[in-house]
Amino acid sequence: MGRFGFVAKRLVQVIPMLFGIVFVVFILLQLTPGDPVRQIVGLRATQEQLDEVRAELGLDDPLLVQYGRYVGQVASGDLGYSYKSRQPVTSLIGERIVVTAWLMTAGVLLTLLISVPAAVVAATYRDRTPDQIVRGAGLLGLSMPSFWVGVMLLILVALPTGWFPAGGFGETFGERLRSIALPALTLAIGSSPFIVRSLRASMISVLSSDYVATGRALGASRTRLIRRFVLRNAAVSSVTVLALEIGFLLFGAVVIETTFALPGMGQGLVLAARGRDLPAIQGYTLLFAVIVVAIYLLADVATAMLDPRVEIEA
Amino acid sequence: MRFRAVLIVLAVLAMLAAACGSDEGETTTTAAAGGGTETTAATETTTGGGEEAGGVLKVARFESFDGWVLDSAAAYASYQTHLAVMEPLLRFGADGVSLEPGLAKEWDYDPDGPTMTFVLQDDARFSNGEPVTAEDVAFSLEVWRAGPNFGLSWDAIEAVTGEGNTVVIELAYPDNTVLPLMASSVSGIMPKDFAGMTEDEFYNAPIGAGAFTVEEWSQGGRIVLTPNEYFYDAERPYADEVVIDVVADETERQILFEGGEADIVEYLSPTVAPQYDPASVYSCTVHSVEHVGLNVLRPPFDDVAVRQAVAYAIDYQAISDALGQYFDLPSGILAPNIWNWVPPTKEPYRQDLAKARDLLAGSTAPDGASVELIYDVGNDLDTLISQIIQANLAEIGFDVSLTSLETGAFLDRAFSIDADMTIWNYGAIQPDMGDPMNWIIATGWLFSGFETDTLFEQFLEYAGAATEEEQEAIVAQIQDDAIDNAAAIPLAEGSYLHAVNPNLVGFESAPWGLYYWDTISFGG
Numbered sequence: 001m002g003r004f005g006f007v008a009k010r011l012v013q014v015i016p017m018l019f020g021i022v023f024v025v026f027i028l029l030q031l032t033p034g035d036p037v038r039q040i041v042g043l044r045a046t047q048e049q050l051d052e053v054r055a056e057l058g059l060d061d062p063l064l065v066q067y068g069r070y071v072g073q074v075a076s077g078d079l080g081y082s083y084k085s086r087q088p089v090t091s092l093i094g095e096r097i098v099v100t101a102w103l104m105t106a107g108v109l110l111t112l113l114i115s116v117p118a119a120v121v122a123a124t125y126r127d128r129t130p131d132q133i134v135r136g137a138g139l140l141g142l143s144m145p146s147f148w149v150g151v152m153l154l155i156l157v158a159l160p161t162g163w164f165p166a167g168g169f170g171e172t173f174g175e176r177l178r179s180i181a182l183p184a185l186t187l188a189i190g191s192s193p194f195i196v197r198s199l200r201a202s203m204i205s206v207l208s209s210d211y212v213a214t215g216r217a218l219g220a221s222r223t224r225l226i227r228r229f230v231l232r233n234a235a236v237s238s239v240t241v242l243a244l245e246i247g248f249l250l251f252g253a254v255v256i257e258t259t260f261a262l263p264g265m266g267q268g269l270v271l272a273a274r275g276r277d278l279p280a281i282q283g284y285t286l287l288f289a290v291i292v293v294a295i296y297l298l299a300d301v302a303t304a305m306l307d308p309r310v311e312i313e314a
Numbered sequence: 315m316r317f318r319a320v321l322i323v324l325a326v327l328a329m330l331a332a333a334c335g336s337d338e339g340e341t342t343t344t345a346a347a348g349g350g351t352e353t354t355a356a357t358e359t360t361t362g363g364g365e366e367a368g369g370v371l372k373v374a375r376f377e378s379f380d381g382w383v384l385d386s387a388a389a390y391a392s393y394q395t396h397l398a399v400m401e402p403l404l405r406f407g408a409d410g411v412s413l414e415p416g417l418a419k420e421w422d423y424d425p426d427g428p429t430m431t432f433v434l435q436d437d438a439r440f441s442n443g444e445p446v447t448a449e450d451v452a453f454s455l456e457v458w459r460a461g462p463n464f465g466l467s468w469d470a471i472e473a474v475t476g477e478g479n480t481v482v483i484e485l486a487y488p489d490n491t492v493l494p495l496m497a498s499s500v501s502g503i504m505p506k507d508f509a510g511m512t513e514d515e516f517y518n519a520p521i522g523a524g525a526f527t528v529e530e531w532s533q534g535g536r537i538v539l540t541p542n543e544y545f546y547d548a549e550r551p552y553a554d555e556v557v558i559d560v561v562a563d564e565t566e567r568q569i570l571f572e573g574g575e576a577d578i579v580e581y582l583s584p585t586v587a588p589q590y591d592p593a594s595v596y597s598c599t600v601h602s603v604e605h606v607g608l609n610v611l612r613p614p615f616d617d618v619a620v621r622q623a624v625a626y627a628i629d630y631q632a633i634s635d636a637l638g639q640y641f642d643l644p645s646g647i648l649a650p651n652i653w654n655w656v657p658p659t660k661e662p663y664r665q666d667l668a669k670a671r672d673l674l675a676g677s678t679a680p681d682g683a684s685v686e687l688i689y690d691v692g693n694d695l696d697t698l699i700s701q702i703i704q705a706n707l708a709e710i711g712f713d714v715s716l717t718s719l720e721t722g723a724f725l726d727r728a729f730s731i732d733a734d735m736t737i738w739n740y741g742a743i744q745p746d747m748g749d750p751m752n753w754i755i756a757t758g759w760l761f762s763g764f765e766t767d768t769l770f771e772q773f774l775e776y777a778g779a780a781t782e783e784e785q786e787a788i789v790a791q792i793q794d795d796a797i798d799n800a801a802a803i804p805l806a807e808g809s810y811l812h813a814v815n816p817n818l819v820g821f822e823s824a825p826w827g828l829y830y831w832d833t834i835s836f837g838g
Contacts, residue, residue, distance in 0.1 A: 034722030038729060042386040044463035044756040053462075085381040085533035086517050095532055147563075154569050166573035167566055168559065261374075261561040261570065263535045270562060271378045271534030274692075276722040280533075 007301060014293050021289040022074065022282065026067050029278055036276040040083045057083075070282065079286070080279035082272075089283035092268060097287075099169050099264035100253055106180045107187035107249055108242075115192040119199035120226060123234075126204055134200075138193035146252055150186045150259035158182060167261030183260045187252055191245045198241040202234035209233075236306050243299030247292045369836045371553040371818075374561045374576035378534045382520040384500045385461025390581065390827055393499035393743055395558065398539055398831050399441075400502025400522030403432050403451070403481075404493075405830065406745045408822035410599055411653045413497055413745065417446060417523055417546070418481070421496075425488040425780065428470075430496075434479040439544035440505050441527035448476020451483075453506040464500045467491065467752065470777075489777045490785065491748030494653060498744035499828075525551040525832030534560050539831070551832035552820070571813050579813040581827060584640045585694050587811050594816055597640055597809045599651045601825035604633070604644075604699060604805040606687075607728075607736040607761035614685070615734060615762075619677035621800035625663040626670035627710045628703060634806045636698045644804035647754070647796035651825045653746040654776075654785045658793030663803065670710050682711025685734035688727055691718035696737045699805060703737075728761045736761040741810065741826040747789050748776060754802075764801035 037054045038045070054060045058069065073080055079089035122134040158164045163178070170176045206212060207230055215225050254266035261267075265284055272280035377391035384396055403418040413421075418432035438446040452474035459468050470489035475482050485492065495501060503523055508516035520528055523546070526539035537558040541551050559576075561567045564586055570576040571590070587595050608615040608624060615621050634641050643664075645657045674680055687703065689696040697718065704714040714735070719727065728736045738761065742749040751773045755766045772788050779785045796802065810827035817837040823829040 032723070033726055034720065034724075035726045035729075036722070038725055039388070039722060040386065042461075042463035043388045043725070043729075044753070045386075046462070049462035082381075082533055084378070086383075086514055087381075087533065092532060095535060151565055151569075154566070159569065159573050162573075166569045166575050167561065168570075168575065258562050259566060261559060261563070261566050263559070267560075267562065268534055271560065274562075274721060275378055275534075277533075 006304075007297065010297055010300070014297075017293065018286070018289060019071065022071060022286055023067060025282055025285045026070065027063070029281060030063060032276075034276045036083055036278050039276050074286065079283040082280050083277050084275055089279050092280055093265065093283055093287055096263060096265045096268045099262050100250075100257070100266065102169075102176060102180050103183055103187070103253055103256065103262060103264060104246070104249060106177075106184035107191070107253075108246060110184050110188035111191045111195060111242075111245070111249075114188055115195035115199065116231075118192070119196045119203060120231070122196065122200045123203035123207060123230075124222075124226070131200075134196060138196050141189045142193045144189070146186050146190045147255050147259050149189050150183065150256060153182045153186060154260075169262055169264075179260075179262070183256045183262060186256055186259070187249055190252060191249055194241055194245050195238055199234055199238045202237050203230055206230045206234045232306065236303055239299050239302050239306065243295050246295050250288060250291060367552045367835055368554045369552075370555045370557055371578070371831060371834060372576050373556065373558040373578045373580060373831075374567045374570050375558065375580040376560070376562060376564070376567065377581075378560055379531065379537060379558075381533060382517045384502050385458065385463050385465065387499070390743075391558075391560075394580070394828055395537060395539075396499040396502050397524065397828065398526045398556065399520060399524045399528055400499075400504060401524035402496055402498065402501040402503065404497040406494075406497040406824050406828070408824055408829070410601065410651045410745050410825035413494065416497065417503055421493070423490075423493045425490075428485040428488040430483040430485070430493060432481045432483070434481060435546035436479065438479070438523055438546045440509070440521050440523045441542040441544060442505070442509060442521050443544055444505060444509070446503060446523050447506075448474055448481040449506045450503055451476070451481050454502070454504045455483075457504060458500060461500070463756075464495075467495055487778065488780075490779060491746060491773075491777045494744050494746035494748065498749070500743075525830075526556060529555075536560075545832075547832075552835035553831065556831050568813075571815075574815075576813075577815040577818060578821070582811040582813055583694055584638045584808060584811060585698075587640065587813075588638065590813050594813050596812045596814045596821065596823060598811070598823045598827055599825040600642060600807055600809050601649050601651050602739050602741045602808050602810055603647065603649050604637075604641075604695065604737070604739045604807070605647065605760050605802050606699075606703065606805055607738075607757075607759070607802045608800070609731055609734050609736075609761075609763055610799075610801050611731060611763040612734075614677075614679035614683040617678040618799060619673050620679050620683075621803075622663075623670045623673035623677060623710060624707060624712070625800045625803045626666045626673065627706050627712075628663070628803065628805065629665045629706050630663070630805065631665070632702050632706075633699055636702060637695055637806055637808060640811060641806045641808035644807050646793040647760070647802055647804050648747060648789060648793055649741050649750045649826075650807060652742055652750075654782060654789055655747055656786045656790045656793070658797055659790050660794050660797045662797060663800075665706070667709060674710055682707075682713070684713040684715070686715050686717055687735035687737065688717045688719055688724060688733040689737040690721050690724040692721050693739070695739070700737055703735075703805075729757070731758055731761060731763040733761075737805075743826060743828070745824070747785070748773065751776065751792065760802035762801035764799060768795070 037050050037059060041050055041053050058066060081088055082092055118134045122131040125131045154166055158166050164182050165179050168179060170179045212225060212229060215229060253264060254269060257264040257266040258270060269284040272284060375391050377389040379395055380387040380389055380392040387393060401417045403416050404421065405414040405416040407414050417435060417438050419435045420433040422431045434446055440446060455468060455471060455474055459465050470485045470487055470492055471483055472486045473484045505521055509521050525542055525545050527542045529540045530536060530538040539556040561570060567579045568589060571579050608621045610616055630643050634643050644662060646662065648655060687700055689700045700716050704716055707714050727733055740753055751769065754760055755769055759766055769792065772792055776785050776788045812823060814821050819835050819837050820833040821829060
């Protein structure tokens with residue numbers, strides 16, 4: 001099977017997991033108060049008209065029948081139609097996934113850009129002033145809620161300077177970069193402390209290992225040692241933390257997209273939930289789940305690549 | 315090597331960002347979904363009043379768009395958008411009581427016929443270039459009739475005929491409510507047979523004869539409207555584009571407005587409005603009614619004396635003060651400042667604790683009761699009001715537990731008449747009292763479960779009344795009935811608010827907050 005044989009097994013295991021996720025979401029939505037039919041038909045409709053539409057949509061069928069029908073649709077790549085707009089859920093998601101992809105990519109890049117140098121500084125100056133500053137800044141980043149950070153960035157940076165738009169998502173590459181800068185920074189401020197702590201701890205451990213001492217004795221420069229040996233070995237555990245962090249970032253995007261008026265999947269999920277648009281909620285949730293599972297799988301692959309000794313079991 | 319490559323890529327990205335940031339002042343990314351649109355006027359046509367035609371009108375709102383099915387839309391955001399694309403035969407005036415030309419330039423209602431005659435605008439065309447005909451009106455009428463919400467409103471219409479640009483609507487019996495309904499968003503004119511599309515196809519790519527056509531839309535996302543090149547008025551619309559974004563967060567909407575990335579923020583909360591520059595707050599004529607419904611289907615509010623005691627226990631002045639400068643004491647259960655509105659002939663309730671205690675002493679709940687009050691957590695006004703009512707009723711022995719619900723759950727319970735007390739607010743969507751009456755009936759007398767047969771009879775009488783005096787007498791009677799039965803108690807009445815860029819020219823809103831985008835231009 002080889003070192004990467006776990007990938008195929010993991011992919012097979014994902015299928016029942018997704019069924020489970022769909023089932024849980026489906027049941028939770030059924031238990032949530034609020035009649036979606038009222039929102040579909042309109043506020044002035046009579047009970048008889050509501051019942052008629054409920055029957056048309058099959059919403060009066062037993063739960064298991066509805067679940068089976070939905071799973072059948074999903075299996076054929078059909079996420080259904082939005083109750084309100086009559087648009088296919090896949091196209092609703094398609095419009096928004098680009099924005100979220102930009103946000104996540106920029107957020108992760110900025111997180112790495114902030115956390116890797118910070119962790120290197122903190123580890124190499126362990127318990128000295130730079131380390132204290134990095135740890136203090138991390139604590140500050142962790143203790144500030146992201147919606148507050150976002151609003152502060154808008155008020156203190158976007159409005160006075162005019163360098164960044166106060167909200168929305170641009171059309172051109174440059175506009176998009178500017179639109180996404182502050183939201184990505186907000187994400188990074190919240191997520192960097194986790195990576196810094198993890199990477200700092202791993203680096204301290206690696207820095208005290210025999211092969212680093214040997215490298216030093218052989219005259220390897222500090223930069224070369226850190227780049228080629230310390231960071232690579234220390235990164236193994238941080239990759240897992242980063243994968244977990246991306247999962248959290250994805251759900252953090254719900255808040256960030258609302259704060260910055262970004263028309264991404266997070267905002268779409270919030271609006272769908274507000275309108276009790278069940279097919280849309282299910283579609284977004286399913287996609288979120290698929291993305292998280294895919295990221296964890298990629299993290300395992302990355303871990304196996306970084307450290308040949310690692311044997312990951314499916 | 316790879317590390318260095320990553321550094322180079324990041325440096326390039328940083329430079330790109332810096333380069334993009336340096337051209338500020340020429341181009342501004344638009345609100346909530348950006349857009350790269352320019353805030354400066356794209357064309358230089360003068361509209362006549364010194365203002366400039368062209369430019370992008372950017373609108374930020376909190377409500378999601380419901381889609382293009384006119385009848386089932388429930389959000390003001392949807393009504394507003396429908397009016398721009400699927401123009402009805404008539405328009406409403408900003409005064410809330412007048413009708414103005416829409417797709418029809420002239421109209422006449424003859425109650426003796428009874429018929430309504432509309433003369434369409436010269437060369438009225440849909441956005442696909444096809445002329446608007448009586449057949450399109452007849453088809454639209456059938457679509458409206460099929461609607462579960464407003465379908466019954468068209469019951470009086472028997473036939474639609476036409477010749478040239480004249481459309482004649484024959485009624486089976488006189489109905490005063492039909493004409494003003496022609497100015498509401500539910501009466502948008504659609505092309506016959508959905509212009510050859512299926513219903514679903516049409517509602518995904520709607521065609522209307524309004525000032526704008528749909529360039530891009532999604533339910534919760536951005537809507538982009540561009541001028542309909544076949545619009546009957548060659549001068550309008552003045553804006554080159556209307557970009558509408560749903561911005562769920564109140565603070566973000568304000569930031570967008572202050573940053574010049576939104577020209578209009580629709581339906582400001584009165585609690586937030588003071589944070590805006592007063593010069594940019596547009597206050598509509600007083601219209602919205604805050605109310606509480608008391609569940610008459612079970613104790614303790616099945617006893618009218620208990621309901622009246624509650625009505626006397628409420629401190630209306632405190633509620634009005636708490637809601638701020640845009641609210642006042644309530645004058646009646648029917649939303650004011652529309653056609654045929656008159657106040658009740660009886661004195662509206664005002665706080666009188668002694669009277670409340672007297673009434674309660676002789677009622678079925680002399681010691682008060684424990685009751686549940688529900689409200690929509692998304693409405694900050696209702697949160698304030700519920701707390702005041704809780705304190706007021708404690709003074710006459712009521713233990714009121716407050717339940718805040720997310721909108722969907724709230725509506726479910728409200729329409730099920732499931733709680734003891736239900737707080738909400740309402741306004742009309744067209745300039746005639748028939749609409750509030752219709753709404754009050756649909757809500758089971760504003761969520762109290764009070765019988766609506768009498769009101770329905772009054773509505774029919776109103777619709778068939780021969781004179782305005784008769785209509786006003788019916789309205790006064792309904793107002794008085796509401797005081798007598800105290801099933802739904804008006805708590806305050808106030809204005810809908812918008813934040814409007816002071817440079818806009820031609821912004822005028824009806825009391826219920828709806829306005830027309832095609833009349834708006836940027837100041838010169």
